[in-house]
Amino acid sequence: MKGATFKGGTHPFEGKDLSKDLPVKKIVPTGEMVYPVSQHIGAPAQPIVKPGDHVLVGQTIAEAGGFVSTDICSSVSGTVKKIEKRLTVSGAMVDSIIIENDKEYTKIEGFGEKREYRSLSKEEIRECIKKAGIVGMGGAGFPTHVKLAPKDDNAIDYVLVNGAECEPYLTSDYRMMLECPEEIIGGLKVILSLFPNAKGYICIEDNKPEAIKVLEQQVLKEERISVKVLKTKYPQGAERTLIYAATGRMINSKMLPADAGCVVNNIDTVISVYKAVCQNIPLIRRIVTVTGEGANHPQNFEVPTGMSYKEVLEQAGGCNEKTVKIISGGPMMGMALYDIDVPVMKTSSALLCLTKDEVAEQEPTACIRCGRCVSVCPSKLVPQMMLSYAEKFDNEGFVKINGMECYECGSCTYVCPAKRRLTQSFKQTRRSVMDSRRKQ
Amino acid sequence: MSNLYNVSASPHVRSKDSTKTIMRDVVIALLPACLAGIWVFKMEALLVLLTTSVACLLTEYIYERLMKKKITTGDYSALVTGLLLGMNLPPSIPLWIAVLGSVFAILVVKQLFGGLGQNFMNPALGARCFLMISFTGRMTSFTLDGVSSATPLAVLKNAGSSASVMDTLTQNGTSLLNMFLGNIGGTIGETSALAILIGAAYLFIRRIISWEIPVCYIGVFSVFMLLFGGHGLDGMYLLAELCGGGLLLGAFFMATDYVTSPITKNGKIVFGICLGILTGIFRVYGGSAEGVSYAIIFCNLLVPLIEKVTMPKPFGYVKEKKTK
Numbered sequence: 108m109k110g111a112t113f114k115g116g117t118h119p120f121e122g123k124d125l126s127k128d129l130p131v132k133k134i135v136p137t138g139e140m141v142y143p144v145s146q147h148i149g150a151p152a153q154p155i156v157k158p159g160d161h162v163l164v165g166q167t168i169a170e171a172g173g174f175v176s177t178d179i180c181s182s183v184s185g186t187v188k189k190i191e192k193r194l195t196v197s198g199a200m201v202d203s204i205i206i207e208n209d210k211e212y213t214k215i216e217g218f219g220e221k222r223e224y225r226s227l228s229k230e231e232i233r234e235c236i237k238k239a240g241i242v243g244m245g246g247a248g249f250p251t252h253v254k255l256a257p258k259d260d261n262a263i264d265y266v267l268v269n270g271a272e273c274e275p276y277l278t279s280d281y282r283m284m285l286e287c288p289e290e291i292i293g294g295l296k297v298i299l300s301l302f303p304n305a306k307g308y309i310c311i312e313d314n315k316p317e318a319i320k321v322l323e324q325q326v327l328k329e330e331r332i333s334v335k336v337l338k339t340k341y342p343q344g345a346e347r348t349l350i351y352a353a354t355g356r357m358i359n360s361k362m363l364p365a366d367a368g369c370v371v372n373n374i375d376t377v378i379s380v381y382k383a384v385c386q387n388i389p390l391i392r393r394i395v396t397v398t399g400e401g402a403n404h405p406q407n408f409e410v411p412t413g414m415s416y417k418e419v420l421e422q423a424g425g426c427n428e429k430t431v432k433i434i435s436g437g438p439m440m441g442m443a444l445y446d447i448d449v450p451v452m453k454t455s456s457a458l459l460c461l462t463k464d465e466v467a468e469q470e471p472t473a474c475i476r477c478g479r480c481v482s483v484c485p486s487k488l489v490p491q492m493m494l495s496y497a498e499k500f501d502n503e504g505f506v507k508i509n510g511m512e513c514y515e516c517g518s519c520t521y522v523c524p525a526k527r528r529l530t531q532s533f534k535q536t537r538r539s540v541m542d543s544r545r546k547q
Numbered sequence: 548m549s550n551l552y553n554v555s556a557s558p559h560v561r562s563k564d565s566t567k568t569i570m571r572d573v574v575i576a577l578l579p580a581c582l583a584g585i586w587v588f589k590m591e592a593l594l595v596l597l598t599t600s601v602a603c604l605l606t607e608y609i610y611e612r613l614m615k616k617k618i619t620t621g622d623y624s625a626l627v628t629g630l631l632l633g634m635n636l637p638p639s640i641p642l643w644i645a646v647l648g649s650v651f652a653i654l655v656v657k658q659l660f661g662g663l664g665q666n667f668m669n670p671a672l673g674a675r676c677f678l679m680i681s682f683t684g685r686m687t688s689f690t691l692d693g694v695s696s697a698t699p700l701a702v703l704k705n706a707g708s709s710a711s712v713m714d715t716l717t718q719n720g721t722s723l724l725n726m727f728l729g730n731i732g733g734t735i736g737e738t739s740a741l742a743i744l745i746g747a748a749y750l751f752i753r754r755i756i757s758w759e760i761p762v763c764y765i766g767v768f769s770v771f772m773l774l775f776g777g778h779g780l781d782g783m784y785l786l787a788e789l790c791g792g793g794l795l796l797g798a799f800f801m802a803t804d805y806v807t808s809p810i811t812k813n814g815k816i817v818f819g820i821c822l823g824i825l826t827g828i829f830r831v832y833g834g835s836a837e838g839v840s841y842a843i844i845f846c847n848l849l850v851p852l853i854e855k856v857t858m859p860k861p862f863g864y865v866k867e868k869k870t871k
């Protein structure tokens with residue numbers, strides 16, 4: 108079983124054994140719930156509740172604030188306490204709706220009601236997805252109803268489900284593939300009904316043979332769906348490398364997957380689509396892997412959005428005193444948290460407790476021009492040169508050698524023997540280039 | 548529980564390889580060839596290798612001390628330079644010349660340009676050429692078992708293209724097998740092709756070097772020699788040219804020096820091709836039978852140019868469409 112793949116990439120320590128065999132457990136919040144209005148790319152959602160209002164599970168509390176934007180629903184029942192700025196994972200203060208949980212979990216009318224997607228029109232399906240507040244859950248958080256509305260539905264040849272989960276330590280998608288394959292197939296069928304000419308591929312890295320087996324069983328009867336086995340390599344699950352590995356098509360930073368006839372969705376996104384369209388359940392929970400050498404009891408949890416990471420970690424049994432760094436997401440692209448009292452959002456995927464800070468331990472030294480950064484870069488860039496421009500604050504030079512094609516995957520920094528902070532500099536430079544472009 | 552945790556931008560994990568582990572692997576890979584040199588040339592070779600290694604480390608240490616820079620002798624890179632320089636010297640070289648070469652390599656070629664990673668020329672080779680120009684006689688007198696003898700390559704060159712390769716070698720008391728194993732006159736490190744290949748295999752297995760430079764270099768060189776060497780398609784001649792002289796040492800250990808070779812894959816291929824052609828030209832048309840060091844140094848200078856013309860196209864690159 109040799110998997111399809113891309114050129115470049117690297118093999119970080121996987122660390123998935125800590126949590127991969129542990130079934131997803133439900134977790135019940137006790138404290139206040141915090142719903143930031145920006146949990147997605149695009150315009151922030153507009154709150155439609157005010158302090159004192161009573162809300163129910165699944166009730167819309169904020170509505171899309173523009174075309175590229177989406178709704179937000181409450182994951183508990185209770186009373187809106189206030190709307191104020193709160194710290195989020197990214198370190199920014201974001202307007203958030205704070206809800207006092209009454210712990211009754213009274214559901215809104217119609218919640219969980221079965222629906223037949225075939226009886227819905229395409230517009231109704233997209234509206235369902237928007238109302239459910241679904242966003243890309245691989246990390247970026249692009250509103251799914253926008254992604255599923257390309258210029259021409261007939262031009263889409265492939266609907267890819269991203270089950271690569273190439274980030275080390277993360278096992279939430281893996282668990283979902285094992286535990287609810289029917290919902291993945293169901294969600295994919297809903298999406299395929301939007302694109303008459305598309306084939307559905309469920310893409311899985313070959314380090315997850317059990318998941319491949321389960322899903323291959325499931326797709327036996329499905330004409331339009333097949334399982335695509337990919338080679339295990341970081342960053343196999345990045346949108347561009349995934350499309351290339353699965354279809355042989357290439358896109359760059361200025362193109363959308365739809366330009367290559369593809370639509371890519373994460374495993375949990377597809378499940379959410381199924382729930383939204385077929386069961387009338389909006390996106391109000393996330394699968395979060397609590398893991399890392401510092402976690403006392405690694406576990407996969409189904410966490411209501413809005414719950415504090417701090418409480419999640421406490422309920423999971425906490426972390427030991429050797430923990431020096433806590434990351435929301437995986438170790439390659441996740442965000443380090445200095446305060447873990449931040450809410451779980453739609454894009455959260457893991458809480459990783461590291462007992463070793465490999466970044467702080469190793470001072471950068473002189474570049475020895477070993478070329479490793481060049482050979483691992485999935486975008487075929489020359490990170491070594493990009494860094495010398497970035498360090499001189501020469502944005503023009505940086506752009507000229509295609510620095511904007513970098514998607515900050517971290518591979519170059521991971522392999523650099525001189526421990527240079529390449530990706531970190533690129534983030535800053537890319538941001539400053541984007542800012543100056545916006546100003547023009 | 549609100550203690551503060553470390554924060555930094557992603558990625559949060561690093562591979563185990565560091566500059567130090569890489570350079571240590573290079574040192575390990577150089578050892579077979581060093582040992583072969585000591586086996587053939589005995590005490591003399593050992594002394595030269597020790598002298599250059601110690602002198603290089605000391606020079607780096609003293610310079611960094613004086614300049615109040617971070618001491619980098621622990622990263623093995625000065626040791627690599629020391630060993631390589633020693634391997635590029637004849638065993639009979641006076642030790643003070645070896646010291647002079649070491650100081651030149653570290654001080655002038657490496658540190659004055661900003662230290663590791665900044666030099667545009669391989670320090671060991673730079674020093675070798677400096678010594679060649681300053682002490683031509685001593686740098687080119689080779690002895691084997693106490694008797695001064697010309698290197699097999701020089702013998703072949705002087706015999707001209709009409710003489711049979713095997714006969715010429717036999718008349719001079721040597722053979723291809725000797726050249727392969729290392730029982731011939733020459734510099735300390737280049738004598739045994741076998742030992743060099745063992746070291747090179749280690750570098751490949753540890754993924755310290757990639758195939759592009761050595762394969763293109765040796766491949767293009769072979770083709771060049773077969774076409775223009777004057778011996779026609781004589782396999783024996785080619786083998787003699789490959790095993791004799793500094794070609795293998797140069798191709799696997801010096802042309803592949805990270806700092807002074809192109810960083811991209813295509814750049815490495817072009818670099819290897821240039822090296823093959825230049826070495827061929829130097830060996831066939833040049834005054835001396837050797838040419839590897841000069842070819843590498845010359846190509847080192849071409850690296851920025853090569854990198855410019857071989858800039859890779861980014862993933863998903865599409866030509867900008869002209870909008871009318």
Ligand code: SF4
Nearest residue numbers: 474475477478480523
């Ligand atoms: S990986 Fe690091 S040391 Fe190697 S070329 Fe790139 S920046 Fe330089």
Ligand code: SF4
Nearest residue numbers: 484513514516517519
């Ligand atoms: S972070 Fe950017 S430059 Fe570095 S490997 Fe990833 S895409 Fe390439």
